[in-house]
Amino acid sequence: MNGFERRRELKKQHILQAAMELFSELGIQKVSIADIARKAQVSQVTIYNYFESKHNLIHDVFIYYVDQASNQFEGIVHSDQPFPEKVKMIIFNKKQVSSNIHPEFYQYLMKEYTEEGNYIEKIYIEKALPYFIQLFDEGKKKGYVDQNLSNEAIIFYIQMLKDYVQREDVYEKILPLTEDITNIFFYGVMGKK
Amino acid sequence: MNGFERRRELKKQHILQAAMELFSELGIQKVSIADIARKAQVSQVTIYNYFESKHNLIHDVFIYYVDQASNQFEGIVHSDQPFPEKVKMIIFNKKQVSSNIHPEFYQYLMKEYTEEGNYIEKIYIEKALPYFIQLFDEGKKKGYVDQNLSNEAIIFYIQMLKDYVQREDVYEKILPLTEDITNIFFYGVMGKK
Amino acid sequence: MNGFERRRELKKQHILQAAMELFSELGIQKVSIADIARKAQVSQVTIYNYFESKHNLIHDVFIYYVDQASNQFEGIVHSDQPFPEKVKMIIFNKKQVSSNIHPEFYQYLMKEYTEEGNYIEKIYIEKALPYFIQLFDEGKKKGYVDQNLSNEAIIFYIQMLKDYVQREDVYEKILPLTEDITNIFFYGVMGKK
Amino acid sequence: MNGFERRRELKKQHILQAAMELFSELGIQKVSIADIARKAQVSQVTIYNYFESKHNLIHDVFIYYVDQASNQFEGIVHSDQPFPEKVKMIIFNKKQVSSNIHPEFYQYLMKEYTEEGNYIEKIYIEKALPYFIQLFDEGKKKGYVDQNLSNEAIIFYIQMLKDYVQREDVYEKILPLTEDITNIFFYGVMGKK
DNA sequence: AATGAATGAGGGTTCATTCAT
DNA sequence: GATGAATGAACCCTCATTCAT
Structure with a gap:
């Protein structure tokens, strides 16, 4: 270049x-x-x-976004903190570019593109997903995560949490709940026995 | 009248x-x-x-929405199904008017109104929240829910799940995960012991 | 109405x-x-x-145009002037809304529409063409027009002449040639014998 | 150079x-x-x-155009075909760069330039016109063209025919009328006697 | 001399909102 | 009270043209 x-x-x-x-x-x-x-x-x-076009710009912003995210994400996954700490960081570290797609992007792109949609999804899966899987395989090995749970379900939860925590309108209300939310994530509403 | x-x-x-x-x-x-x-x-x-104004219309749609939702919600809470079934219904019953606010409404209103925001929140709390609390008090009494968890955290979780499940773009992908998702909600990623 | x-x-x-x-x-x-x-x-x-849309507007202007034109045209055809006089009027009477389509309209519409193109052409043929044919049948009967010539060819000639004469850039130059042009139309470049 | x-x-x-x-x-x-x-x-x-400027470019394209055209035109005029054949070629030979100006050029230039207009016209007259005149003088001498007709009127006709025949939207419709149109040009709508 | 980058001005179109009946 | 008609402001986008290298 x-x-x-x-x-x-x-x-x-x-x-x-x-x-x-x-x-x-x-x-x-x-x-x-x-x-x-x-x-x-x-x-x-x-x-x-x-x-x-604005359309293309949004598309490219999306890729830019995923790219940045997966880099930061990789850093966390490969760091040498204990597993629960990694998960907490991913969910609550607001400054980090969110590693999962902001829902509005995703929704917008899916609705408008349709065809390219698949391509975008592919990009996302290639870039961001592997780190998720790697992380939770680690969690399963170390006994933090039930081996019977599908990766899809776990990732769904993480993404969902991350999305919500990062939304401006809920962030502040959630902060005092950090501990409880992490607990629910690990032990469910039923709690540790 | x-x-x-x-x-x-x-x-x-x-x-x-x-x-x-x-x-x-x-x-x-x-x-x-x-x-x-x-x-x-x-x-x-x-x-x-x-x-x-369009603004006011959105406002009123919101109230209309919360109203309808809390009615349906009440029905579920007061029904005589077992607790876990109630929770499942609330999360996955797509046809029901969502009992929590559709996120776009909430976000829009919060950003635009600011002042009225508080009023809207008040409405929401008055109408929808009590049923949530009632439901989880029942859950705690019957041993389905950890007594130490704050209601806020539980409600946050439920809302979040409901929102996500209802989004068109994720609904289909999630269906096969229903069981896992419910399990994580109750027992966490760590799983039943 | x-x-x-x-x-x-x-x-x-x-x-x-x-x-x-x-x-x-x-x-x-x-x-x-x-x-x-x-x-x-x-x-x-x-x-x-x-x-x-602008597109539709152009379309409607076209129809408005053809409509006005065919009305004026009818007037001339049904008047009781001698045949050559009618022809001259049609060709040279500039103030009259041109009875044939201004070429730019036609070209524009044909290029942009394609499908509707056929419809437009249909309108034109239905509205304007019959008067042309009526006129030249009269001409043939009265011996002003060679019976062997196809109506298509004659109409093509008339339209062409009318178009050209009405174009601002040529109108003035042509005025002094009126007599010659009419003669060529009737007798060809070879001239009366 | x-x-x-x-x-x-x-x-x-x-x-x-x-x-x-x-x-x-x-x-x-x-x-x-x-x-x-x-x-x-x-x-x-x-x-x-x-x-x-784009304006100048159009201007120069015009001159380039007239130049090419007059060369091809010269070829036809100086060839040794019979007169009517030459005329037919000029009118109907689509592939040839049109020897008369494409109407849109002319119209555009006339409207935009005004002043330069005269210059452009001069170019055109100098380059293309002489061949026209030469051709029709030949036609008059050989008895194909009425001696009393002004060259201007004849040239007007030729140009007009050429323009129209070359327009994409009419070309195809006209092809089957070639014979009739040529006849009208030579003998008028009245026909040979 | 040639180019990639940049722009002001303008075009078609949409929308929330107001006017007039 | 209800409607059809009308509008100013804003938006996405294109184009002829200029700047900087």
Whole structure:
């Protein structure tokens, strides 16, 4: 990658970052291209030169998102903390780019794309899923996780928790419940016996 | 309530119902007043006569929603099925008007209103919450639920599950996991011992 | 048609008239909805309320056009002037709404519509063509027109002439040639013998 | 002309050719500079370096066009076919670059330029007209054309026919009428006596 | 000389809301 | 009270053109 391409790539990421932040804060539909252009300090047309349409931009933001997420995720999975600590971090570490897809992205993309939908899902599975599985295989081996539970069900739970915890409207209310929520996750509403 | 008022009230509910259905199907932002007017077979202005603004309409749809939900909810709580069955019904019974707020409603209202937010929350707490608490008190008494867990945490979990299960994009993938998900809810990822 | 509908119809025609004039003067592509709205003294959205899209508007202008044209045309055909005079009028009477389609309309519609294209052509044939045929049957009977010539060929000639004569860029240059052009039409470049 | 200039001239013609083809296919307004740049495989700015504006480019395409046309035209006029055959070729030979201006060019230029208009017309007259006149003088001498007809009127007819025949939307419908149309051109609607 | 990047201006279209009847 | 008609503001997108390298 030469200097030209590198600069182009940087600017692209700059725009993607701006878009991602605005999308996260306000939702996709409320953010206009003009908003993104303003935040990224480029003209609207520049965005079109890079991404061709709002649709494509959203698509690329999604990939950017998954990419960043899986990197951070990998860090946690490969760290040498005890298993429960890893799980807690994944669920509650708000600053981290969420490793699972923000639901609005996913929903939007699935509704609008249909065909590309499969491709997007593929990307997601390839990038993010393996770390989930690796993590819970570890959990099962170490006795923290019931061996009979399907990975799908566990991942569903983690994703769900992560999504919710990261939503601005619930985050604050949940903080004091951290311990209880972790407990429910590990021991269920029935509790340890 | 005389005949006039009754008719007015009916028409209002008619509009609310139409709006609710469209919001549920397409999300709030994608539904225009014109769409609602078409579906409810009234003129746009009639909607304004009743609700004054789209904002207010959404507000009222929300209340309508919570109202319907809490009624159905009450039915389940007061029925004479065993506790775990009640929980399962609440989480997985898709046809039922969701007893917790559809997240987009909640998010939208919280972001837009701020001030009224508190009022809306109050409504929600008054209407829907008591049944939750009643239900889990029953669960705790009958030994299905750990007495040390806070109601807030349990309710958070239930809401979260219900939300996710009801989302079109995940519903189908989750169906085969029903058993596992219920198990995790009751016994955690660690499983029964 | 009650008062409401009549007024609506009038306004529609008002917009159509404005659009037609602008299209004739500047071509279709150069005329923006804003231009038409300004000329018709309505808001842009009003135009959308009536016609739904620029595309549809053009379509309707076309029909409006053909309609007006065939009326005027009928007048000439049924008048009691001698045959050559009628032909001359049709070709050279510029003020008359051209009875054949302005080529840009036709081309635009054919390119964009494809499917509706057939419908449009049908309209045209139903409305305008019969008068052409009637006229030239008269011409053949009275000995002004060679009986062996196909109506298609004659109509093609007339249309072509009319189109050209009405084009702003050639009109003035042609005026002094009126006599010659008429002669060629009747007697060919070879001339009367 | 040295090597530099020659190369420059070649590139210019390359661009002109690309532009001409696109204009012919899609009309002037629908073709963007970006389209032309893509087709000619140069950057947009290169086009501006050579032609300064889209306006100028159109102008130069026009001249390029007339130039090519008059060359082909000369070939026909100076060939040794019988006169009627030459005329037929000019009118119906679609592949040949039209020797008369494509109407959209002419109209566009006339409307936009006004001042330069005269210059363009001059170019056209200088290049293309003499061959027309030469051809019809031949026709008059050989008895195919009425001596009393003005050249202007004849040329008007030829141009008009050529234009129409070359339009995609009418070409196919006209093919079966070739004979009739040629007859009308030579003998008029009245027919040979 | 040639290019990739960038942009202001404008076009078609939609929407929540108001006006007039 | 209810409606059809009308609108200003905003949105996505395109284009001819210029800037910077």
